[in-house]
Amino acid sequence: MKILISIATHPLYGIRPQAQASFNALDMTGHHVDIVKIIDDGIDSRIPPFDQLVQKHHKMASIAIDGKYDAVLSLEFDNVIPPDTLHRLVAIDADVSHGLYCNRRYPYLWLANIETTTARGITYARNSATVSRAWGNVVQTQGVGLGCTLIHRHVIESIPFRREPNHPCADDWFFALDCIKAGYKLAHDCGCIVGHILDDGNRIVWPAREEPFYMIEGEMLTAQQIQTESGQGQYICVNRLFIRAENAYYQPGEVVFLTDEQATGLLASGSIIRQPPVAEPALFPAPESTMESVGIVEERTSARRK
Numbered sequence: 001m002k003i004l005i006s007i008a009t010h011p012l013y014g015i016r017p018q019a020q021a022s023f024n025a026l027d028m029t030g031h032h033v034d035i036v037k038i039i040d041d042g043i044d045s046r047i048p049p050f051d052q053l054v055q056k057h058h059k060m061a062s063i064a065i066d067g068k069y070d071a072v073l074s075l076e077f078d079n080v081i082p083p084d085t086l087h088r089l090v091a092i093d094a095d096v097s098h099g100l101y102c103n104r105r106y107p108y109l110w111l112a113n114i115e116t117t118t119a120r121g122i123t124y125a126r127n128s129a130t131v132s133r134a135w136g137n138v139v140q141t142q143g144v145g146l147g148c149t150l151i152h153r154h155v156i157e158s159i160p161f162r163r164e165p166n167h168p169c170a171d172d173w174f175f176a177l178d179c180i181k182a183g184y185k186l187a188h189d190c191g192c193i194v195g196h197i198l199d200d201g202n203r204i205v206w207p208a209r210e211e212p213f214y215m216i217e218g219e220m221l222t223a224q225q226i227q228t229e230s231g232q233g234q235y236i237c238v239n240r241l242f243i244r245a246e247n248a249y250y251q252p253g254e255v256v257f258l259t260d261e262q263a264t265g266l267l268a269s270g271s272i273i274r275q276p277p278v279a280e281p282a283l284f285p286a287p288e289s290t291m292e293s294v295g296i297v298e299e300r301t302s303a304r305r306k
Contacts, residue, residue, distance in 0.1 A: 001031045001032070001070045001071065001090060002031070002032045002034075002067075002068070002069050002070045003031050003032070003033050003034075003069060003070060003071050003072070003073055003086070003090075003150075004033075004034050004035075004036065004060075004063060004064045004067060004069040004071075004072045004073070005023075005026075005028075005033060005034070005035045005036070005072075005073045005075060005086075006035075006036050006038055006060040006063070006064070006072055006073070006074050006075065007023065007035070007036070007037045007038065007075045007076070007077065008038045008053065008056045008057070008060070008074070008075070008076050008077065008146075009037055009038060009039050009040070009077050010077040010078070011040045011043075011045070011052075013077060013078075013201070014077065015037070015077045016077055016078050016197045016201060017238045017239070017252075017270065018080050018195070018197055018204065018238050018270070018273045019075075019076075019077055019078055019079055019080055019081075019197060020238075020252065020253075021080075021236050021237060021238045021252045021253045021273065022079075022080045022081045022082070022083075022195075022236060022253070022273075023075065023081070023253075024251075024252055024253025025083045025236055025253040025254070025255070026081065026083055026085060026086060027083050027084055027086060027087060028086060030087070031086065031090070033086075034067070034069075036060070036063055038056040038057075038059050038060055040052075042055075042059070043055050043056060050163055050169075050170045050171065051163065053170055053171060054161050054162065054163055054170075054171045057074075057146065057161040057171060058160075058161055060072060060074065061156050061160070061161065064153065064156050065153075065156060065157060069153060070152070070153055071090070071150055071151060071152045071153060072150070072151045072153075072156060073085075073086060073089065073148075073149070073150050074146045074147070074148075074149045074150075074151060075147065075148060076146065076147040076148075078104065078147070078196060078197040079101060079147040079148050079194050079195065079196060079197070080194060080195035080196075080197065080204060080273060081099060081148050081192075081194050082099075082192060082193060082194070084192075085099055085148060085192055085194075086150075088189050088191070088192045089148075089149075089150035089189060089192065090150065092138055092150075092187050092189060093185075093187075094140075094185045094186060094187035095151075095152050095154070095155050095179065095184035095185050095186065096143075096149060096150070096151050096152070096155060096179055096184060096185070096186045096187070097149070097150040097186075097187055097188075097189065098111075098112065098141065098143070098145060098148060098149050098150075098186070098187070098188045098189070099148035099149070099188070099189060099192035099193070099194040100112055100188055100189065100190045100191075100192055100193055100194060100207050101145065101147060101148060101193075101194035101195065101196045101206075101207060102125075102196050102205045102206070102207055102214050103196070104196040104197070104198050104199065104205060107212070108205050108212075108213075108214040108216075109123045109125055109213075110123045110124055110125035110207055110213065110214075111123070111143075111144050111145040111147075112124045112125070112134065112139075112141050112188040112190065113141055113142045113143055113144055113176070114126070114130065114141065114142065115142055116142040116143050116144060116173065116176050116177060116180065117177075118164075118167075118177065121142075121143075121144065121173075124139070124141070124188075124190070125207070125213040125214075128211065131209060131213055132209075134188070134190040135190050135191075135209045136190060136191045137190055137191065138187055138188070138189050138190070138191075139187065139188055139190060140185065140186065140187050141186050141187060141188045142176055142180055142186060143172065143173070143175070143176025143177075143179070143180075143186055144169075144172050144173050144175075144176045145172050146170075146171075146172040146175065147194070147196070148192070148194045149172075155179065155184055158182065159175060159178045159179060159182065159184075161174075161175060162174050162175075162178075190207075193206060193207055194206075194207075195217070195273075198216070201270075202270055203216050203217060204216070204217040204273065204274075205217075217267075217273070217274055232257040232258055232259055233257070233258055233259075233260065233263050233274070233275075234255060234256075234257055234274075234275040235255070235256050235257075235258055235263060235266075235267075235272040235273060235274060235275055236253065236254070236255055236256075236272065236273050236274075236275055237250045237251065237252050237253065237254050237255075237256055237271070237272055238252060238270060238271055238272060238273055239252060239270075239271045240252060241256065241266070241271060241272070243256065243258075243262075255275065256272065258272070
């Protein structure tokens with residue numbers, strides 16, 4: 001499958017280091033994958049931020065159509081994705097497939113809607129019954145979000161990105177509404193657990209199975225709470241690390257196992273992030289894959305990944 005990974009950057013922050021580390025760890029085997037960062041070049045900075053995002057998504061769609069891609073994986077600057085995201089979302093029988101993440105503003109609701117209208121959205125995180133039904137499973141939804149979303153080509157070709165003036169929501173809301181109107185199937189893999197980095201750039205909100213159905217790394221999680229049975233926790237490197245006990249260097253995006261004592265300071269400094277939690281059971285396991293060439297596209301310029 002030929003897939004374009006499109007990352008909408010922030011005009012000030014670019015891509016958050018924790019998000020970039022997770023992107024670096026993404027398993028892309030078995031597909032031809034190109035990556036493009038949609039930066040602010042050519043984006044009208046005089047218009048509201050949500051309207052600037054519409055322009056970035058127009059660029060994403062144009063690149064996908066011109067490049068004859070089968071699908072687009074839309075990512076955003078502040079989402080921390082699990083390594084198997086691409087395989088999980090490709091495996092879903094839907095026109096638009098989402099990973100599960102929370103709104104980064106209180107009350108941190110899941111961006112996985114049972115119902116979406118112009119005026120409101122009813123989230124799966126409304127109560128314990130709906131959360132239990134969804135957690136770890138692939139469920140049909142009505143959006144929303146474009147921070148970890150696989151969109152098949154026929155949808156990109158037929159649904160233009162837009163938003164209504166003065167509406168409080170971004171274009172992902174109207175994209176979901178237009179997909180529903182067109183009869184397209186939307187789904188969430190609620191085992192593809194995605195973090196959303198908060199405005200301070202350090203804390204990350206994650207979906208959770210228990211009330212209040214979210215957890216904030218840096219507030220509610222400690223190294224002890226995410227320790228494995230081996231006595232070590234599993235983390236993803238944000239910065240290049242030297243682990244003296246192993247006499248080894250780890251690069252950004254690599255997985256490293258650390259004791260609580262080793263992890264505490266590194267978590268506080270933002271040098272590592274928690275390995276995204278795994279929700280079980282997963283309805284769709286990653287397919288068997290073969291190695292194919294993986295390209296990197298930076299602003300429409302092709303170069304081979306080294």
